[in-house]
Amino acid sequence: MIQAIAFYLFAAMVILSGALTITSRNPVHSVLWLIMAFFNAAGLMLLVGAEFIAMLLVIVYVGAVAVLFLFVVMMLDVDFATMRAGFVRYAAIGLAFAVALACEIFIAIGAWGAGGLQLDQRIAPTPEKMSNIQAIGHLLYSRYLYVFEGAGLVLLVAMIGAIVLTHRQRGGVKGQKISRQVARRPQDATRNMQPPVGQGVEL
Secondary structure (H helix, E strand, O other): OHHHHHHHHHHHHHHHHHHHHHHOOOHHHHHHHHHHHHHHHHHHHHHOOOHHHHHHHHHHHHHHHHHHHHHHHHHOOOOHHHHHHOOOOOHHHHHHHHHHHHHHHHHHHHHHHHOOOOHHHHHOOOOOOOOHHHHHHHHHOOOOHHHHHHHHHHHHHHHHHHHHHHOOOOOOOOOOOHHHHHHOOHHHHOOOOOOOOOOOOOO
């Protein structure tokens, strides 16, 4: 009984949050509703026994992607009047995508009602008493060890490349001098001011 109540609660909140993400006029509110949808989707994943996907939703999507969206929306000076003016121009494309997604949802529901293919046991059979996270860890560090290490190597190379591109010599850009920052005294970094009432501080 408690599982059914939790399922309907999480499912209703996901649908409501998704609808408010699309219909909210304020982009910051849209991102917050998107975070709410991710949390409730993680609850649904816990109910079906996919705790690893639930943790990915919370850690990766909420902790990184959605927060990045929130900072970008809050820090950029977006002209929302121009964005609303271009809504009619792309309305046909958006409607086509919406129809395609709706067709995919109906096809997925029909395929689910016809019965699953049980591909999980064909591709990567796991013992019945092993949890989801244990099964994924066992496969990553045994059968797919070299692929997993290769993915980590690609990410390491990408990180080194980003650091090298950031620290390259460019004209008109001041470089960071760590030795000067470390040797700076507190009295050189701050200055006590006593401005009179009604006047600002001169920088």
